[in-house]
Amino acid sequence: MGRRLGTEAIDRLWIFPPLVKGRREWGLVAASCFDDQDTRRxxxxxxxxxxxxxGLFLDAQMAEEGSAPHDRLPRVMDGVVARSQLPTGSPRVVELAGGAEAWAELLDEYDAALFEEAVVGPPQAN
Incomplete structure (x- = not known):
């Protein structure tokens, strides 16, 4: 996400708890990106x-969902949790404010091998 959007564009992240079943995992991350002073994409x-x-097989998709006043986004994310039919729990909120150092600190929380390993698309049926 940081590579595609540019870390300087990301104001805040909502990292939803992943759903894990065996060796499979599904997850969602929402980002508010600077648009103007009061609005975030x-x-x-x-x-x-x-x-x-x-190896690790990964299928990831990014989509622009719209824009909203930055002060309304926490309620929007609460609504995502409330409407979900899955027991995901509340997201972790990470304030980045466009900072490369804050982004690097976030990545340091994860196993570095995840970023080095050759990752390919979804596994093929045998």
């Missing part, structure tokens, strides 16, 4: 991942 990244004996 909302971009979502959905992913599914599966670790097999051949």
């Amino acid at each position: 909302v971009i979502t990244a959905r992913y599914s991942a599966e670790r097999t004996g051949k």
Whole structure:
């Protein structure tokens, strides 16, 4: 997300808890991106991942969902949780304010191998 949008464009992230079933995982990250002083564009990244004996298979999609006043976005994200039919729980909110250092600190929380491993599209049926 940082590579595609540019870390300087990202104001805040909502990282929803992933759904995990066996070796498969599905997740959602929503980003508010600077548009103007009072408005933020909302971009979502959905992913599914599966670790097999051949490596990590990842299918990720990003979409622009629209824009909203920045002070309304927390309520919008609360609504996502309330409307969900899945027991996802509340998202973790990460304030980045366009800072490259804040982005690097966030990435440091994750296993570096996730960013180095050769990742390919969804696994093929055998």
